[in-house]
Amino acid sequence: MNANQNQRILYATFEDKIQLPILDITHPLFNASIDEQAYHLNCLKSSRSIESLKKMPGFIQNIFVKMSNVDHSYLSGMRTLLYKLGPDLSQGIKLGFRDKWAVKQTSFMGLRIRLRDTCRRQSKILLPQLKQYPERNLCFFNIAGGAAADSINTLILIKESDPELLKGRKIEINILDIDTYGPNFAERCIDVLKQPGEHFHGLDITLNTIHYDWSQPEALIKLSLEHCGWIQLCSSEGGLFEYGSDSDIIDNLNHFFINSPPDARVTGSLIFDRAHVNPGYLGFTEFIGVQIRYLGLEGLQRILTQTSWVLEESHEIDTIYILFTLKKA
Numbered sequence: 001m002n003a004n005q006n007q008r009i010l011y012a013t014f015e016d017k018i019q020l021p022i023l024d025i026t027h028p029l030f031n032a033s034i035d036e037q038a039y040h041l042n043c044l045k046s047s048r049s050i051e052s053l054k055k056m057p058g059f060i061q062n063i064f065v066k067m068s069n070v071d072h073s074y075l076s077g078m079r080t081l082l083y084k085l086g087p088d089l090s091q092g093i094k095l096g097f098r099d100k101w102a103v104k105q106t107s108f109m110g111l112r113i114r115l116r117d118t119c120r121r122q123s124k125i126l127l128p129q130l131k132q133y134p135e136r137n138l139c140f141f142n143i144a145g146g147a148a149a150d151s152i153n154t155l156i157l158i159k160e161s162d163p164e165l166l167k168g169r170k171i172e173i174n175i176l177d178i179d180t181y182g183p184n185f186a187e188r189c190i191d192v193l194k195q196p197g198e199h200f201h202g203l204d205i206t207l208n209t210i211h212y213d214w215s216q217p218e219a220l221i222k223l224s225l226e227h228c229g230w231i232q233l234c235s236s237e238g239g240l241f242e243y244g245s246d247s248d249i250i251d252n253l254n255h256f257f258i259n260s261p262p263d264a265r266v267t268g269s270l271i272f273d274r275a276h277v278n279p280g281y282l283g284f285t286e287f288i289g290v291q292i293r294y295l296g297l298e299g300l301q302r303i304l305t306q307t308s309w310v311l312e313e314s315h316e317i318d319t320i321y322i323l324f325t326l327k328k329a
Contacts, residue, residue, distance in 0.1 A: 007028065009022075009027070009029070009089060009092070010022040010024070010192055010193070011192070012185060012188040012189045012192050013188055014181075014185050014188075015181065015184070018093070020081075020082075020093060020185065021085055021090060021092070021093070022189045022192060022193065023081060023084055023085055023089070023147070023149045023152075023153070023189075024153065024156060024199075025115065025116050025119055025153045025156070025157075026153075026156055026157070027089065029086070029088035029089045030086060030089055030112070030116075032088055033085075033087060033088050033089070033109070033112060034086075034109060034112050034116070035106075035109070036113065038109070039106060039109045039113065039318065042106040042107060042109075043110075043278050043280060043281070043318045043319070043320065045280070078146070078147065078181050078185065080111060080146065080238060081146065081147045081149060082103060083102060083103055083111050083112075084111050084112050084115050084149060085103070086103065086109075086112055087103055087104045090103055110317060110318065110320055110321060111238070113317055113321075114237065114238070114269055114317060114321050114323065115150060115153070115237065117315060117317065117323055118150045118235070118237045118267065118269065118323055119150055119153040119154045119156075119157055120157065121267060121313070121315065121323060121325060122150065122151075122154040122233060122235065122267055123157040123158050123161065125233065125265050125325060126138070126158060126231065127161060127162070129231050129263060130158065130162075130166070130231065131162075131165065133231065134165075134168075134169070135169075136229060136230060137169050137170040137227070137229075137230045137231070138166075138169060138170070138171045138172070138230060138231045138233075139171070139172040139173075139174060139227045139230045139231070139232055139233075140172065140233050140234075140235065141174050141176060141224070141232065141233070141234040141235070142173060142174065142176065142177075142234075142235050142236070143176045143177075143212070143214060143234065143235070143236040143239055143252065144176070144177055144179075144214065144236055144238075144239030144240055144243075145173075145175040145176065145177055145182070145186075145235075145236075145239070146177060146182030146186075147183070147186045147189070148173050148175050148182070148183070148186040148207070149186075150235060150237045151173045151235065152173070152186065152190065152193070155171065155199075155200070155205070159199055159200070159203075166203050167202065167203065169204070170204050170206070170230075171203060171204060171206070172205075172206050172207075172208060172227070172230075173186070173190075173205070173206070173208070174208045174210060174223060175207065175208070175209050175210065176210045176212035176214075176219065176220075177209070177210075177211075177212055178211065178212065178213055180209065183207070183209040184209075187207045190205055190207050210223070214239075214240055214244055214248050214252055215248055215251075217248075217251050217252045217255040217256075218255065220234075220255040220256045221255050221258050221259055224256060224258065224260045224264075225259040228259065228261075229261070230261075231261075231263070232260050232261060232265075233264070233265050233266075233267065234256050234260070234264070234265070234266045234267075235266070235267045235268060236267075236268045236269075237267075237268065237269050238269055239268075240252060240268065241269060241270040241293075241295060241300070242270055242271055242293055243291070243292065243293060244293070249303050250303055250306050250307060253266065253303075253304075253307040253326070254306075254307055254308075257307065257308050257309065260328075262328055263327075264327075264328065265325055265327055266309060266325070266326040266327075267323070267324070267325050267326075268323070268324060268326075269321050269322065269323050269324075270293070270295045270296070270297075270299075270321070270322050270324070271292055271293060271294050271295060271296070271320065271321065271322070272294065272296050272297075272316075272319055272320060272321075272322060273294050273295065273296025273297075273299060274294045274296075275296075276319060277294055277319060277320060278318065278319045281319075281320045282294070296322070297314060297322055297324075300322075300324065304326070308328060308329050309326040309327065309328060309329065310326065310328075310329045311324060311326060312324075312326060312327040313325045
């Protein structure tokens with residue numbers, strides 16, 4: 001791609017009504033929306049901010065909760081995608097007042113950092129496997145994947161690193177979710193990215209949506225078996241490990257283990273435990289009513305003792321998020 005192409009913003013249609021930008025973490029406007037020093041400073045002062053808010057009159061607190069756009073005790077997949085786009089990539093979208101306010105908040109910058117670092121890690125895992133096994137196909141199992149921004153952008157990073165690695169092999173992104181809006185948008189994003197001159201032109205990429213309740217993970221056994229011999233990556237960024245119960249996490253890991261190949265990996269994000277999480281983040285999520293899990297790395301390690309997976313690597317983001325990779329024991 002030339003410099004002008006890199007500056008273009010690609011759009012896909014959401015629900016046949018509006019054009020939304022395709023989230024591309026290699027786009028200059030995405031990179032410009034991340035200021036890690038500003039985010040770090042915001043995390044440091046957020047504890048004081050939330051305490052001040054709690055002292056304000058009730059009607060102001062109610063306005064703040066409504067502006068935070070929590071849907072049924074969690075941020076919906078498409079709303080999370082909007083905040084991941086950031087203020088620059090989303091500037092052409094007609095937004096309501098609440099979303100206009102929220103997308104500019106430094107506190108949501110953590111979602112963009114989390115996505116970027118997840119994709120970097122996933123591409124780092126897959127690059128050597130793709131180089132070693134040119135004959136193997138590649139599949140993603142994305143639990144609570146929404147618009148599958150991490151899977152799509154991992155492929156973009158791989159394409160940028162070595163354009164030949166993805167050619168001549170089947171690639172599948174399997175989104176396992178109860179939501180349909182995010183996966184439908186993801187499919188339209190891939191269609192656009194397959195156009196001549198775009199990232200996925202000439203590649204055999206298929207997106208499948210599987211209606212999936214992570215409390216009933218039996219579908220993982222069948223899906224993994226159907227992709228026997230493929231390079232397999234199971235991921236859940238901002239999903240299973242941030243909202244699921246211990247038993248949900250254990251069951252999903254054990255079901256994926258059964259038929260997945262020896263070099264399969266699991267990647268995910270979780271939140272620090274209550275004793276060590278950023279106090280401002282803890283106060284903010286409790287204030288607006290997000291029912292998130294403060295699992296922490298020790299909590300994950302405890303869960304892993306009831307599986308055949310072991311921690312391969314972990315990475316911290318400002319005492320809020322922990323990104324991790326699991327491999328087979």
